[in-house]
Amino acid sequence: MSKKVLGRGLGAFFPDYEDDSEKEGSNTATPKKSSPKSAIDPAERVNIVLNIPVGHIRPNPHQPRTDFKEEALEELASSIEKHGLIQPITVRYLGQKRFELISGERRLRATKLAGIDEIPAYIREANDEEIIAFALIENIQREELNPLEIALGYQRLIEECKYTQSQAAERVGKNRTTVTNMLRLLQLPDFIQAALRDESITTGHARALINLKNESDQRKLLKNIVKKSLSVRQTEDLVRSYDKKSEQKTSKAKPERNPFLEDLSKRLRNRLGTKVNIKQKGKGGEIRIEYYSNDDLERLIQLLDEMD
Numbered sequence: 418m419s420k421k422v423l424g425r426g427l428g429a430f431f432p433d434y435e436d437d438s439e440k441e442g443s444n445t446a447t448p449k450k451s452s453p454k455s456a457i458d459p460a461e462r463v464n465i466v467l468n469i470p471v472g473h474i475r476p477n478p479h480q481p482r483t484d485f486k487e488e489a490l491e492e493l494a495s496s497i498e499k500h501g502l503i504q505p506i507t508v509r510y511l512g513q514k515r516f517e518l519i520s521g522e523r524r525l526r527a528t529k530l531a532g533i534d535e536i537p538a539y540i541r542e543a544n545d546e547e548i549i550a551f552a553l554i555e556n557i558q559r560e561e562l563n564p565l566e567i568a569l570g571y572q573r574l575i576e577e578c579k580y581t582q583s584q585a586a587e588r589v590g591k592n593r594t595t596v597t598n599m600l601r602l603l604q605l606p607d608f609i610q611a612a613l614r615d616e617s618i619t620t621g622h623a624r625a626l627i628n629l630k631n632e633s634d635q636r637k638l639l640k641n642i643v644k645k646s647l648s649v650r651q652t653e654d655l656v657r658s659y660d661k662k663s664e665q666k667t668s669k670a671k672p673e674r675n676p677f678l679e680d681l682s683k684r685l686r687n688r689l690g691t692k693v694n695i696k697q698k699g700k701g702g703e704i705r706i707e708y709y710s711n712d713d714l715e716r717l718i719q720l721l722d723e724m725d
Contacts (some may be wrong), residue, residue: 453471466505468535471528474508477518477552493527504530505537506539507551519543519551546578550588563618564613568599575600575712582712597713601627604709609639618642619650626658628692634659678702689720 506521516538518525528536545552551560551571562570574585586596602613602623609626612618618626622642629635638659642652678695685693685706692707708714 419520464539466537466539468533469508469538470682471525471536472534473514474516474525474536474538475511476516476525477520477522477548484652490523490527490530493523494530497524497527497533498531502537505539508538508540509543509548510540516540517548519548542620549573549578563616564602564623565610568602571596571600572603582716593716597690597709597716598624599672601709606632606635609635611641612643622647622652625649625652628656629659630657689717691717 489723502524504521504524506524507519508516509519511517516724519541521538525536549570551572553567567701571582571589574580574588575582578585580588582594582596582600586593589596599620602610602620605613605623605627605702609618609623613620613623616640626635638652638655641647641655647655675697678697682693682695685695685704691709691713694705696702696705706717708717
């Protein structure tokens with residue numbers, strides 16, 4: 418449990434701060450002219466809440482959120498000005514009177530906008546890997562990120578923190594299939610990503626469009642989705658019809674329909690969460706399972722192992 422010690426100055430916790438509030442009735446923190454031993458053990462300088470000058474806090478360089486609406490910030494600033502900040506931001510101490518934001522950038526921006534010089538902050542220890550995870554987790558839990566920002570956040574956890582998809586999913590409290598599906602959004606062409614970002618379509622629409630291999634078909638279907646306000650289910654049905662037309666164009670002889678193999682393919686698609694195609698060749702045949710990354714392959718192997 419964190420220790421709320423807002424009544425004590427920064428100088429009591431950090432050697433390079435001095436709190437003159439008792440002397441001058443001010444909450445302003447000024448640097449010490451000498452460096453006496455701190456009255457607080459270093460272990461006690463984390464998991465506490467202190468008032469920190471906003472000018473001493475630098476933004477989180479790993480912030481996954483890029484869109485901060487001005488109108489919403491102004492509303493929050495007005496609320497903070499009237500009622501104060503209810504939930505502290507979270508920071509880590511860098512030394513030399515500098516803090517780095519971990520989470521709460523919207524609250525920090527609104528506090529600055531309100532013209533307030535200090536902000537309550539929860540101080541904790543965190544390395545760069547943890548800062549990426551904390552910022553991503555907070556925004557996901559608050560549902561403040563658009564789908565592409567979430568996908569990019571997962572990608573950063575995997576690339577910069579060397580996580581597997583399973584580890585990334587565990588850190589943010591999601592299952593691996595969810596992470597895999599979000600990462601697939603980054604494979605979409607720019608015009609679909611733009612429609613997803615401006616909320617012309619939903620994540621469900623985008624995931625359906627991924628299955629169309631032809632970019633021209635993707636453009637046509639995207640226009641229909643926006644123009645006719647198609648549901649995700651309608652979009653999925655149209656994708657299947659596009660796929661059938663494409664197969665008919667590329668195949669000289671239409672293979673004989675096999676309801677048994679079609680049912681097996683559908684069951685495998687639902688079980689594995691990816692495209693599965695079963696083709697009969699003579700007395701035998703082949704099963705083609707698509708994967709989209711090494712982590713996705715690892716996921717499929719694990720699922721196949723569990724089928725034993």
